[in-house]
Amino acid sequence: xxxxxxxxxxxxxxxxxxxxxxxxxxxxxxxxxxxxxxxxxxxxxxxxxxxxxxxxxxxxxxxxxxxxxxxxxxxxxxxxxxxxxxxxxxxxxxxxxxxxxxxxxxxxxxxxxxxxxxxxxxxxxxxxxxxxxxxxxxxxxxxxxxxxxxxxxxxxxxxxxxxxxxxxxxxxxxxxxxxxxxxxxxxxxxxxxxxxxxx
Numbered sequence: 001x002x003x004x005x006x007x008x009x010x011x012x013x014x015x016x017x018x019x020x021x022x023x024x025x026x027x028x029x030x031x032x033x034x035x036x037x038x039x040x041x042x043x044x045x046x047x048x049x050x051x052x053x054x055x056x057x058x059x060x061x062x063x064x065x066x067x068x069x070x071x072x073x074x075x076x077x078x079x080x081x082x083x084x085x086x087x088x089x090x091x092x093x094x095x096x097x098x099x100x101x102x103x104x105x106x107x108x109x110x111x112x113x114x115x116x117x118x119x120x121x122x123x124x125x126x127x128x129x130x131x132x133x134x135x136x137x138x139x140x141x142x143x144x145x146x147x148x149x150x151x152x153x154x155x156x157x158x159x160x161x162x163x164x165x166x167x168x169x170x171x172x173x174x175x176x177x178x179x180x181x182x183x184x185x186x187x188x189x190x191x192x193x194x195x196x197x198x199x
Contacts, residue, residue: 006099024090053095057075107133145192
């Protein structure tokens with residue numbers, strides 16, 4: 001039932017927001033150049049890799065040694081607006097329509113984190129990753145990694161269609177109020193470096 005709802009809602013939203021998708025893509029192309037989409041491999045259901053899509057918010061800038069500069073230095077004015085209103089996440093509706101993601105679930109993190117999870121943390125991959133989730137409406141990027149994993153674990157154990165509807169509703173409120181977009185002092189979360197107990 002959840003997969004059917006995801007497919008129908010994602011496909012409907014893709015059609016409804018297609019003018020917005022085209023407008024955002026055009027602005028990125030003009031202001032930042034190509035590519036318009038950011039594509040990165042992430043772990044999905046049971047850790048199976050898939051390519052996540054987002055609108056690009058950063059430009060490629062490197063120091064003299066060829067090392068990428070900080071996210072804060074690479075984030076553009078256009079990218080800041082896209083993140084502020086979560087417009088950069090819209091292409092993930094394609095991931096949902098393809099069955100790689102759900103509308104609601106733990107956010108897909110980096111492949112490199114898989115070996116760092118505890119037995120409890122790895123249960124987040126027992127469900128499809130989501131565009132939004134329990135952790136996102138309870139702090140998003142403004143909470144610690146431990147808090148995020150605890151919230152993800154709670155969702156996996158207590159998930160239901162009713163809970164998903166509640167999360168979607170509260171997500172809209174968060175987006176409108178622009179809450180929890182950044183971790184204090186950062187434009188994105190610090191990298192996860194593992195817990196004391198690893199699997």
